[in-house]
Amino acid sequence: MEKNTFTVLGEDGKEIVCHVLFTFESDETGKNYIVYTDNSKDDKGNIQVFASIYDPNDQETKLEPIETEKEWKIIETILNTLQEEMNNQKNDNDEQ
Numbered sequence: 001m002e003k004n005t006f007t008v009l010g011e012d013g014k015e016i017v018c019h020v021l022f023t024f025e026s027d028e029t030g031k032n033y034i035v036y037t038d039n040s041k042d043d044k045g046n047i048q049v050f051a052s053i054y055d056p057n058d059q060e061t062k063l064e065p066i067e068t069e070k071e072w073k074i075i076e077t078i079l080n081t082l083q084e085e086m087n088n089q090k091n092d093n094d095e096q
Contacts, residue, residue: 006036006061021049022082023056026074032056033075034063051075 010016018036025032035051042048052063053071066072 008038008063018050023054024078026071028074029071031071033066033071035075035079049079 004020006018006020007015008018016038018038021035021037023032023034031053032055033051034054035049037047037049040048051066051072053066054061054063066075
């Protein structure tokens with residue numbers, strides 16, 4: 001896996017390059033998460049973001065599905081916080 005990208009196989013068997021947005025370890029769950037995008041867009045034109053559990057010490061990074069609502073809430077909270085920070089930064093830059 002390159003520093004900020006990795007490749008997965010799509011349903012059609014083609015390789016898809018994914019870009020790592022960020023990784024983090026949750027104190028609540030004790031698990032490591034990776035949040036990434038393949039730059040595809042949803043029905044509304046928004047770039048899709050995905051998240052999985054991973055082991056940062058594993059040479060062959062295997063992505064595991066997130067299965068609990070608690071874990072999704074943790075990730076959602078972080079994404080919302082980052083979005084707010086980015087919006088605030090943009091507004092600060094626009095005012096200057």
